[in-house]
Amino acid sequence: MNYSKYLVTASVLLLLVGCGENSGNKSQSVASTAHIEGVVTDRDEPVTQGKILAKDAGGQTVATTDVSKDSKFAITIPATAHYPVVLEVTTGESVLEAVVLDPMPAQLDISTMSSLVVQSARDIGGITKTNMAQAAINAIRQNKKASGKSTSAGFKGDPTKQYGGWH
Numbered sequence: 001m002n003y004s005k006y007l008v009t010a011s012v013l014l015l016l017v018g019c020g021e022n023s024g025n026k027s028q029s030v031a032s033t034a035h036i037e038g039v040v041t042d043r044d045e046p047v048t049q050g051k052i053l054a055k056d057a058g059g060q061t062v063a064t065t066d067v068s069k070d071s072k073f074a075i076t077i078p079a080t081a082h083y084p085v086v087l088e089v090t091t092g093e094s095v096l097e098a099v100v101l102d103p104m105p106a107q108l109d110i111s112t113m114s115s116l117v118v119q120s121a122r123d124i125g126g127i128t129k130t131n132m133a134q135a136a137i138n139a140i141r142q143n144k145k146a147s148g149k150s151t152s153a154g155f156k157g158d159p160t161k162q163y164g165g166w167h
């Protein structure tokens with residue numbers, strides 16, 4: 001199994017949550033739209049059809065889009081959305097999820113790993129930036145143990161520059 005994909009996904013999720021914490025579990029409305037693109041994979045296989053629902057912190061569907069035949073998607077989350085926003089796609093037997101914590105990200109993939117991180121964050125107290133960061137760290141640790149490797153070989157790019165860097 002190619003664990004480098006999972007490490008990249010978890011690293012990207014960690015980057016998304018590294019830019020501060022909103023107070024408690026309160027939802028946040030940010031006055032700008034978010035345009036997000038990515039790919040959808042289920043157990044390393046591309047998902048070539050499905051509808052993606054963007055649900056805001058109140059559970060309201062704020063945007064929808066379809067997965068293309070090459071497993072790509074693009075969605076625009078309106079400025080009126082309350083963050084965090086969960087991107088959800090049903091693929092056959094499973095539901096895949098990823099979280100948009102604020103309008104900053106431009107690239108976000110939906111996969112079994114992103115779903116694992118979302119569920120783990122829920123299990124440790126809810127979808128907050130802090131819980132998403134901890135869930136991503138836990139996912140990286142689990143993959144390192146499962147693969148017997150302790151490096152992130154295969155990660156491409158400079159994580160300090162993606163999504164505005166760490167701050």
